[in-house]
Amino acid sequence: xxxxxxxxxxxxxxxxxxxxxxxxxxxxxxxxxxxxxxSGRMKLSFKPFTIELKHVFTLSVMSRTTTxxxxxxxxxxxxxxxxxxxxxxxxGESHESAMKFLSKVDxxxxxxPFELEKILSDIDAIEAKNPxxxxxxxxxxxxxxxxLLNQNWCTxxxxxxxxxxxxxxxxxxxxxDVVRQKVKEAEGFKxxxxxxxxxxxxxxxxxxxxxxxxxxxxxxxxxxGWKDKNYALEMAHWLKxxxxxxxxxxxPKEMRDDIAWITERSPLxxxxxxxxxxxxxxxxxxxxxxxxxxxxxxxxxxxEAHKMVxxxxxxxxxxxxxxxxxxxxxxxxASHLSPMVDWADLDGALLxxxxxxxxxxxxxxxxxxxxxxxxxxxxx
Amino acid sequence: xxxxxxxxxxxxxxxxxxxxxxxxxxxxxxxxxxxxxxSGRMKLSFKPFTIELKHVFTLSVMSRTTTxxxxxxxxxxxxxxxxxxxxxxxxGESHESAMKFLSKVDxxxxxxPFELEKILSDIDAIEAKNPxxxxxxxxxxxxxxxxLLNQNWCTxxxxxxxxxxxxxxxxxxxxxDVVRQKVKEAEGFKxxxxxxxxxxxxxxxxxxxxxxxxxxxxxxxxxxGWKDKNYALEMAHWLKxxxxxxxxxxxPKEMRDDIAWITERSPLxxxxxxxxxxxxxxxxxxxxxxxxxxxxxxxxxxxEAHKMVxxxxxxxxxxxxxxxxxxxxxxxxASHLSPMVDWADLDGALLxxxxxxxxxxxxxxxxxxxxxxxxxxxxx
Numbered sequence: 001x002x003x004x005x006x007x008x009x010x011x012x013x014x015x016x017x018x019x020x021x022x023x024x025x026x027x028x029x030x031x032x033x034x035x036x037x038x039s040g041r042m043k044l045s046f047k048p049f050t051i052e053l054k055h056v057f058t059l060s061v062m063s064r065t066t067t068x069x070x071x072x073x074x075x076x077x078x079x080x081x082x083x084x085x086x087x088x089x090x091x092g093e094s095h096e097s098a099m100k101f102l103s104k105v106d107x108x109x110x111x112x113p114f115e116l117e118k119i120l121s122d123i124d125a126i127e128a129k130n131p132x133x134x135x136x137x138x139x140x141x142x143x144x145x146x147x148l149l150n151q152n153w154c155t156x157x158x159x160x161x162x163x164x165x166x167x168x169x170x171x172x173x174x175x176x177d178v179v180r181q182k183v184k185e186a187e188g189f190k191x192x193x194x195x196x197x198x199x200x201x202x203x204x205x206x207x208x209x210x211x212x213x214x215x216x217x218x219x220x221x222x223x224x225g226w227k228d229k230n231y232a233l234e235m236a237h238w239l240k241x242x243x244x245x246x247x248x249x250x251x252p253k254e255m256r257d258d259i260a261w262i263t264e265r266s267p268l269x270x271x272x273x274x275x276x277x278x279x280x281x282x283x284x285x286x287x288x289x290x291x292x293x294x295x296x297x298x299x300x301x302x303x304e305a306h307k308m309v310x311x312x313x314x315x316x317x318x319x320x321x322x323x324x325x326x327x328x329x330x331x332x333x334a335s336h337l338s339p340m341v342d343w344a345d346l347d348g349a350l351l352x353x354x355x356x357x358x359x360x361x362x363x364x365x366x367x368x369x370x371x372x373x374x375x376x377x378x379x380x
Numbered sequence: 381x382x383x384x385x386x387x388x389x390x391x392x393x394x395x396x397x398x399x400x401x402x403x404x405x406x407x408x409x410x411x412x413x414x415x416x417x418x419s420g421r422m423k424l425s426f427k428p429f430t431i432e433l434k435h436v437f438t439l440s441v442m443s444r445t446t447t448x449x450x451x452x453x454x455x456x457x458x459x460x461x462x463x464x465x466x467x468x469x470x471x472g473e474s475h476e477s478a479m480k481f482l483s484k485v486d487x488x489x490x491x492x493p494f495e496l497e498k499i500l501s502d503i504d505a506i507e508a509k510n511p512x513x514x515x516x517x518x519x520x521x522x523x524x525x526x527x528l529l530n531q532n533w534c535t536x537x538x539x540x541x542x543x544x545x546x547x548x549x550x551x552x553x554x555x556x557d558v559v560r561q562k563v564k565e566a567e568g569f570k571x572x573x574x575x576x577x578x579x580x581x582x583x584x585x586x587x588x589x590x591x592x593x594x595x596x597x598x599x600x601x602x603x604x605g606w607k608d609k610n611y612a613l614e615m616a617h618w619l620k621x622x623x624x625x626x627x628x629x630x631x632p633k634e635m636r637d638d639i640a641w642i643t644e645r646s647p648l649x650x651x652x653x654x655x656x657x658x659x660x661x662x663x664x665x666x667x668x669x670x671x672x673x674x675x676x677x678x679x680x681x682x683x684e685a686h687k688m689v690x691x692x693x694x695x696x697x698x699x700x701x702x703x704x705x706x707x708x709x710x711x712x713x714a715s716h717l718s719p720m721v722d723w724a725d726l727d728g729a730l731l732x733x734x735x736x737x738x739x740x741x742x743x744x745x746x747x748x749x750x751x752x753x754x755x756x757x758x759x760x
Contacts, residue, residue: 307690
């Protein structure tokens with residue numbers, strides 16, 4: 001198929017219009033000169049970085065004050081895409097494992113950065129696991145490709161950015177004094193996420209402490225910390241009375257039948273988090289949970305997370321879009337999916353002291369997507 | 381978030397690179413002038429057209445020599461996207477029903493053509509059914525948005541166009557003489573699709589006639605024409621011996637349990653066609669079929685078909701990408717999904733006398749995607 005001059009002019013006109021759209025504040029200024037038709041190669045670089053948390057962060061499984069991350073860049077003909085791997089230690093990845101994995105990724109062999117399906121399948125096949133390290137390349141590639149298309153991913157995926165939801169702000173397990181301080185900090189958020197699962201007494205104390213100060217809706221995340229289905233169901237009823245909206249992963253993921261039993265009886269949606277890592281876990285989720293928790297650091301990045309969103313919606317499952325403690329790079333990457341989810345927990349960058357990117361903002365508790373192309377971040 | 385001049389220059393550079401990619405033969409020539417920042421409105425227009433078939437087309441349910449289609453255009457700031465509804469009469473749509481439906485579609489109320497999720501959900505909600513009429517708007521919008529991004533959809537979706545499969549060429553039910561003539565015409569095709577389901581004698585005669593002339597692999601489509609599970613299973617074994625690769629919709633879709641019984645025992649994959657119209661049918665397919673047949677005229681267009689492809693792959697279902705008799709407009713639109721499917725039947729434009737578009741080509745039986753932006757078609 002060959003195009004004549006009239007078609008070329010039509011296409012030029014199309015590009016002119018693209019630059020005039022409200023979703024892109026950019027114009028495109030290029031010349032039809034042969035030297036622009038270079039055939040570049042992608043180059044991946046990466047470096048370790050340590051996120052410092054504002055507060056000691058306590059889950060049912062551990063406490064910590066830092067999170068190791070790896071920051072990636074993919075450069076292609078002078079355009080740079082940014083990515084990030086965030087690796088809370090209890091999930092099994094580390095600076096060392098990520099650096100080792102990334103050293104095996106050779107992007108220079110691909111001619112066309114747009115072929116994400118093939119490139120990311122190849123990277124996934126290098127070695128099992130390493131989801132955060134894989135996500136760091138996926139995010140950088142999406143940032144690059146979005147910049148090459150001069151649009152951000154919310155736009156490329158065809159979503160309506162005004163539909164971005166409110167985000168929860170996470171209250172980790174702590175003493176009533178610290179919890180009260182955090183609830184004070186969380187003023188302006190329209191919904192709070194409460195970490196539970198340490199003990200029966202702590203569960204009640206966390207909720208009661210928050211309810212003594214605030215009546216915003218809550219969400220509950222025991223992180224597999226409960227071990228008994230009867231207790232979990234009893235808590236589901238009690239939490240519903242306390243205006244909790246859903247419960248993440250109540251029991252260890254191995255207890256699938258018990259979880260299905262709870263889901264069938266629970267007045268609150270039961271979401272799969274630890275039980276839902278990759279797209280292939282979906283078959284095991286159906287029938288046992290009411291919904292899924294999607295995180296880029298589990299899904300190996302934006303491409304699989306986008307597929308998860310479409311799949312979950314098609315199957316009638318609820319969706320919570322979550323995060324780890326991350327810089328605004330990975331948080332902004334996730335934010336482009338947020339118009340398509342039921343709930344979001346994208347507060348990861350708000351919990352850290354030393355963010356190195358600017359991107360998605362939280363305004364009055366609502367996710368406000370960046371207008372920039374790609375994942376929409378600016379390096380600070 | 382505000383961007384400074386350095387960011388602007390980076391983005392300009394990104395756009396320059398995009399235009400240099402092998403997948404886009406176009407360059408982008410625009411100026412950063414205020415008059416380019418117009419805020420346009422989309423305008424939909426449409427007209428009836430009648431496709432003339434090269435041969436009388438006989439399925440298990442009827443015969444015909446023409447197919448009514450409606451050709452659509454969406455114009456936005458001087459850029460035109462093309463679409464098409466193809467309506468074989470037995471599926472219930474017609475020139476009249478499509479024109480009536482399209483007259484209710486008001487695209488002028490949307491400011492941003494990129495927000496396909498919202499726009500297409502709204503259109504879907506105007507009235508039930510009308511999948512081909514809906515597809516004609518979906519395709520025109522995708523053509524428009526792809527032109528605005530200056531890329532075709534295979535590229536935007538991140539697929540590798542070199543992975544496009546061979547297409548079957550369809551041999552409709554006819555006398556041995558006509559079948560022999562069609563098999564001769566189909567020389568060069570690496571796989572043939574055989575319509576079955578008229579009668580036991582006709583089924584055998586169709587296959588034997590083709591096998592007397594050619595040993596290329598075949599696929600079988602009884603179009604719900606078989607009524608008995610034992611006959612269907614017996615045919616599956618016989619067809620496997622005849623080097624048939626899969627069977628579409630063997631029994632009426634209402635006979636789900638019988639079909640599940642066949643699928644469990646069949647040596648060939650059993651694909652859902654009539655039983656798989658919309659994404660929401662997926663839940664009913666699981667467990668009863670080995671795969672699905674996706675067609676833009678059933679799915680309401682490219683956006684839902686793309687979701688179907690991702691969903692089917694995630695659930696481990698085989699995918700056949702099919703078509704109606706269509707011009708190269710709708711065929712090319714479908715072709716952008718073809719790198720992600722197991723089998724394709726995209727011969728619809730080859731069966732007609734009066735094509736009004738140029739786009740996807742079939743070269744030595746293989747789908748060769750057009751390089752043009754959007755759905756990649758040129759009006760003839």
